[in-house]
Amino acid sequence: MVIDCFAFFKEMKNKMYSKIDTKIIEELGAIVGQTNVQTTKDILKAYGHDETEDFVFLPEVVVIPNTVGEVSKIMRLCNQQKIPVTPRGAGTGLAGGALPVCGGILLSMERFNKILNIDEQNLQITTETAVITEVLQNAVKEKGLYYPPDPASKGTCYIGGNINTNSGGPHAVKYGVVKDYVLNLEVVLPNGEVIWTGANTLKNSTGYNLTQLMVGSEGTLGIVTKAVLKLIPQPSQSLLLLIPFESPESACAAVSAIFRAGITPSCLEFMERRAIEYALVYLGDMKMMIPDEVQAHLLLEVDGYYIESLYEDCEQIAKVVEGFGAEEILFADNDAQKRELWRLRKCVGRAVKKGTIYKEEDTVVPRAELPKLLKGVKMIGQNYGFESVCYGHAGDGNLHVNIVKGELTEQQWNEELPKAITEIFELVKSLGGTISGEHGIGWVQRPYMPIVFGEVELGLMSAIKNVFDPNNILNPQKIF
């Protein structure tokens, strides 16, 4: 679905923003060089989508700066001229945060791809923000250090996108999400001013926490050009277990019990049977027999420095999950086995989406509420007649719900499904949860924000946006 701006946004855009004329294109060229200002249809199309369903919004121009000074000049120009700017990292977002829905400039950060310093004394990394997450992880691993946040897209996504959506990933359950690792950010504000948000310290009680305000703000408050991130020592040992259950609900119930036993796994992932089935078809080359009675799995990792204590943890976990009817546990203690199990888990999202029309919801609840959430999602699916494939970070209570179009009509998909999603999100809210755990709100979840926040909270957020961006030029029409 290629959208050359919705009619509504086109009209709004004409009212609120300037057109990009040849003079502006020339000025942009003078800032970043003509080759980094692109207007051909193919390129506009390539930068007009992220990984969110099949949306494509065409920007008017793609600009690819290389320095913070260039970004600053671009923003000053756009702020003066009232030109909308949509910053873009690797384009792996799942909520449409990088879609240029108001046209204007698509600002690709791809050239900010240098790691600037790995500080082995202070266990910190200073990096530009278009470094691929896995590249950063591998670079610090070589020094015996660890940067834990690892979204499923870590092989392609940028650290800047991770910061802007406050990403998590499987290891968040023990090590926390991106916000727990961001110490300080260099940010270009919508008016072109450049700030650092904090200090390179582990503790900071010095004024309002601008750093944490930027994290998860989805490129609506400023453009993050550099980040100072906390690192920790790399754990040297890990064990991985695949634990089968007869019902998804008992798998989810076991999750909470594992923590109650005093164990904090380094990963605790949930996959319902259909999720693994999709993954096995997608991979093609992996052999795995799932007995008929097995309806869900937990993938559980423990890590640390002393292998003996990890074996003790696993023994305790085995006892706990037995109480929830766990079947025979598959125990992976060598790298090849671990890699295979992770390959399986990590492809689930892609597997479900391949060749299907789908919507992905990023629900999160307090972890003990997972069984209720899962049951509710399935019941809502029955009522509306859709298949949902559920998997995700059970240890955090973060359940990804992939809704597959399947046999639904266009009318059902476009008009009925939003009602079903509303019901899912209302359930999430009633369980103490929220509508996005790690993907962000971006473009596609915007209509659902009033389910979790009232007018007062949304009013505060809008007013904060207005403080940073009074002309509403930076990633407009996102979040709110």
Added chain:
Amino acid sequence: MVIDCFAFFKEMKNKMYSKIDTKIIEELGAIVGQTNVQTTKDILKAYGHDETEDFVFLPEVVVIPNTVGEVSKIMRLCNQQKIPVTPRGAGTGLAGGALPVCGGILLSMERFNKILNIDEQNLQITTETAVITEVLQNAVKEKGLYYPPDPASKGTCYIGGNINTNSGGPHAVKYGVVKDYVLNLEVVLPNGEVIWTGANTLKNSTGYNLTQLMVGSEGTLGIVTKAVLKLIPQPSQSLLLLIPFESPESACAAVSAIFRAGITPSCLEFMERRAIEYALVYLGDMKMMIPDEVQAHLLLEVDGYYIESLYEDCEQIAKVVEGFGAEEILFADNDAQKRELWRLRKCVGRAVKKGTIYKEEDTVVPRAELPKLLKGVKMIGQNYGFESVCYGHAGDGNLHVNIVKGELTEQQWNEELPKAITEIFELVKSLGGTISGEHGIGWVQRPYMPIVFGEVELGLMSAIKNVFDPNNILNPQKIF
């Protein structure tokens, strides 16, 4: 020093705010009951100071609400009538955040002292905010759970004050500071509206992080009435080491090396020789011989679930610190010994302050910069002729610098010392650090904010303040 509003603030107050007349006192009485509206001089004086040096600012009235509805009504009234309100927890703050510098209402939160729910399934606690930190810690410990942040004042301070200053404490080095445990907050805004800032979830990517914006905002954006805090399993084992060094610099240098060896201690505290000497005098009943050549100590704790792995950690630590000339290590493995060592460390602040005129600075730098910071502080002290006693959370790079008036004249203390403090803070900034790690800015550090933030950053903070509190009635004249 009892101050019935500085002349400057009195004048400003007369311009900006209304006087509290009998009609307002009556209205306040109708909201909270007459007995909870106090205007006698003794009571005004008792609530007119916190633990910040010897400042006393008299409020016009002390109001002691009991419910969120009452706080809401008070704020609505004050917002309409333009009356300044200074919220107060236990009054243990060290930066004057709870000083009613503009007079008006001192809003004591002391009756918000109930723990509402310890959720053992989700490892969360929901609490009112005037619960004493140690009371909360003990309540969750009884359930096998752990709330790590433990400022030195934990026996008297409130959790709400901890949230408002983003407190740390010795265990922050492994477990993080308050911000890492706050999931969701109930907040009364300056206009009386009541909001929840987030969701009761471990992950959240749903709009701007209002929760983190509130943490550390020192009661200037809203009044926190309830908090949902994350808990973790209580570690069952710990070992404590007191490690003597011949120079403070080598003690500080060892800190960074310990982390580089892959060990994350659960505490890593620094005390220079004078700090321990003050503490021993203060305690009176503790026998401890410090050899002449020992000039500093590290107090180091490791914790976990498996005692064998902790012994292994300690062996490794011993090897590391040997390289920095560590003398004979005192090893505490029973509770009585541990209690004694902690008693020593925890009284240092009080010991230095007792009977002296002092100023306490809460510097924080990347941890490997500690030796440079310490050296710089001592050199600045030599230049200006003051004694400083340094101790604190070395693992976090958080060094408390207590400056003792001693033989300084009033003129030197009042006019020269601010220059010395400016030099210390400029050094901190140049080392990548900031001027408060865990105490906050409050009233006394306000003049130094421009050292760490430029006009643009301070402008953003002021504008955010203005979003929440356009009439500037809530804790005015703090932070900025």
